[in-house]
Amino acid sequence: MGKTDFLSPKAIANRIKSKGLQKLRWYCQMCQKQCRDENGFKCHCMSESHQRQLLLASEDPQQFMDYFSEEFRNDFLELLRRRFGTKRVHNNIVYNEYISHREHIHMNATQWETLTDFTKWLGREGFCKVDETPKGWYIQYIDRDPETIRRQQEQEKKKKQDLDDEEKTARFIEEQVRRGLEGKEQGEPVYTELNRENEEEKVVFNLCKGASTSTASHSKASALGSSALKEAGAAPTVKRKEMPQNSEKEKRKKKKTALDEIMEFEEEKKKSSRTDHWLQPEIVVKIITKKLGEKYHKKKAVVKEVIDKYTAVVKVIDSGDKLKLDQTHLETVIPAPGKKVLVLNGGYRGNEATLESIHEKKFSATILIETGPLKGRKVEGIPYEDISKLA
Numbered sequence: 001m002g003k004t005d006f007l008s009p010k011a012i013a014n015r016i017k018s019k020g021l022q023k024l025r026w027y028c029q030m031c032q033k034q035c036r037d038e039n040g041f042k043c044h045c046m047s048e049s050h051q052r053q054l055l056l057a058s059e060d061p062q063q064f065m066d067y068f069s070e071e072f073r074n075d076f077l078e079l080l081r082r083r084f085g086t087k088r089v090h091n092n093i094v095y096n097e098y099i100s101h102r103e104h105i106h107m108n109a110t111q112w113e114t115l116t117d118f119t120k121w122l123g124r125e126g127f128c129k130v131d132e133t134p135k136g137w138y139i140q141y142i143d144r145d146p147e148t149i150r151r152q153q154e155q156e157k158k159k160k161q162d163l164d165d166e167e168k169t170a171r172f173i174e175e176q177v178r179r180g181l182e183g184k185e186q187g188e189p190v191y192t193e194l195n196r197e198n199e200e201e202k203v204v205f206n207l208c209k210g211a212s213t214s215t216a217s218h219s220k221a222s223a224l225g226s227s228a229l230k231e232a233g234a235a236p237t238v239k240r241k242e243m244p245q246n247s248e249k250e251k252r253k254k255k256k257t258a259l260d261e262i263m264e265f266e267e268e269k270k271k272s273s274r275t276d277h278w279l280q281p282e283i284v285v286k287i288i289t290k291k292l293g294e295k296y297h298k299k300k301a302v303v304k305e306v307i308d309k310y311t312a313v314v315k316v317i318d319s320g321d322k323l324k325l326d327q328t329h330l331e332t333v334i335p336a337p338g339k340k341v342l343v344l345n346g347g348y349r350g351n352e353a354t355l356e357s358i359h360e361k362k363f364s365a366t367i368l369i370e371t372g373p374l375k376g377r378k379v380e381g382i383p384y385e386d387i388s389k390l391a
Helices: 009-017 038-045 048-059 061-084 091-099 115-125 146-185 215-223 226-272
Strands: 088-090 128-133 136-141 284-287 300-307 311-316 322-326 330-332 340-343 352-359 364-369 378-383 387-389
Touching: 048 061, 061 091, 061 136, 088 091, 091 115, 091 136, 115 128, 115 136, 128 322, 284 311, 284 387, 300 322, 330 387, 340 364, 352 378
Parallel strands: none
Antiparallel strands: 088 136, 128 136, 284 300, 284 330, 300 311, 311 322, 340 352, 340 387, 352 364, 364 378
């Protein structure tokens, strides 16, 4: 067995040593060869095969650079699409996963010098949505596949239909409440006690269907004494007064309970529709990050623009400076009672409201909805982070 055979000890040792990633400065992209040390890279550069590759590259260097750049871009975007989809992710996370493959195209052979330049180029060309934060650059893949676009349109259509159904349900509930209130305003029967104006007058109870009374009934009624008349008169009075009232209260109670169940069901449905982003234009927020220095810490600002749901361009109220911040570096502002606020999360998201009261121990507030199909509804116990002062 020769020294250069595949199963020779030296060949096996070389394969073990070359396993995994090596230093980038000892990699030749033209020959696609990774050297283990500086001496090996120097010997490779002096080899005949490397010189031939250099002669080929010198004839049209731009063609080779464009080829490597295109391969690098395609592989990077394919990894981003398959691994992360349309999620917002840090560019370094994607790049580290990309270079873990040993045969990847190295960035020093492309037209981009740094990962930041490549990220900016992806944003300019429309391949991804990019935004800069204090933690670095974040990218989000834009999927333009026809099947994906069709699926997104179907989801938006279904979401719009669900919203229409919610509005119809809200209108139906309001109509039921209005009818119930109108029924309460109608005149109710008034019950009075059964009193005799003249003690000597005979009291006759007609238990027959006909209009006339029998002689036996007259004789029995005349035989009753004054005490018996009072007891007989008091008993039907109680029945006539209490029985209808109790039945009426039970009916109202049943009707009110059914309405309360519908309202509670709708409230639970509204509370369940929450999202992890809350930024909205034209609201007042407070800067809580200390990375920008004491100049902007705890300062109030107005949101002028929302980028990709999680990032906002804010204008500081005191100085007028404009900053681009992530939502984790901002918090909502609760005004004094009576001021206008905007609901940022939950079922009432996007509706304007009036702040009625603040519950400091529960970190919540009570608001009155001013816009939308549920205008006029009073909502209690809404958390501080779900509302913010309007600019």
